[in-house]
Amino acid sequence: MDFSHYSDQPVQIAVDLVNTLDAISSEEKLTSPEDVSDFIHGHDGDWCKPGWKADESDLEEVKLLRSRLRQVFDSADEKEAAEVINSILSDAVAVPRLSLHGEGPHLHFETEEDSPAKWLGAVTAMGLTVALIEGGYERFGRCNSSTCADVFVDTSRNRSRRHCSDTCTTRENVAAHRARQRKEV
Numbered sequence: 635m636d637f638s639h640y641s642d643q644p645v646q647i648a649v650d651l652v653n654t655l656d657a658i659s660s661e662e663k664l665t666s667p668e669d670v671s672d673f674i675h676g677h678d679g680d681w682c683k684p685g686w687k688a689d690e691s692d693l694e695e696v697k698l699l700r701s702r703l704r705q706v707f708d709s710a711d712e713k714e715a716a717e718v719i720n721s722i723l724s725d726a727v728a729v730p731r732l733s734l735h736g737e738g739p740h741l742h743f744e745t746e747e748d749s750p751a752k753w754l755g756a757v758t759a760m761g762l763t764v765a766l767i768e769g770g771y772e773r774f775g776r777c778n779s780s781t782c783a784d785v786f787v788d789t790s791r792n793r794s795r796r797h798c799s800d801t802c803t804t805r806e807n808v809a810a811h812r813a814r815q816r817k818e819v
């Protein structure tokens with residue numbers, strides 16, 4: 635069965651959602667229901683388009699989902715990560731649906747009628763499921779910078795990724811270079 639539908643954008647949605655809360659500085663990007671609506675609309679792309687407007691309870695539910703997604707990355711091993719993913723899938727009522735929109739019949743697992751948190755839960759947990767099956771749990775990472783704990787899923791060929799973004803890689807390289815220079819002086 636082809637789950638490639640869930641391999642790119644949904645993984646990015648999961649990563650971006652976790653990173654809306656800075657785990658070190660506690661800086662919060664989801665401060666209002668509008669932020670949740672904006673997050674979804676900013677991420678659906680050519681993905682199915684849910685037209686929700688989030689309210690206060692959606693905001694709280696999405697934050698709860700976010701902390702569980704974070705747990706997937708903070709898990710000790712694959713087994714623990716799988717348990718968290720499975721509980722999200724179950725709570726989001728992620729059940730297979732035959733969908734006829736777009737380029738032909740295919741499967742979707744997320745609700746289109748329920749709530750932003752359930753939609754996000756099914757989409758992101760399916761994305762992480764496919765990422766774990768195809769790449770292994772060792773590809774789930776946390777930024778190695780001392781000032782950042784953002785998460786990422788490493789899609790590099792040689793599994794060499796250590797930082798969440800180019801910004802962090804550059805900053806750490808510059809810091810390491812300066813440290814070396816100080817030693818040499």
Ligand SMILES: [Zn+2]
Binds near residue numbers: 682733735736740742
């Ligand atoms: Zn579709």
Ligand SMILES: [Zn+2]
Binds near residue numbers: 782799
């Ligand atoms: Zn980082």
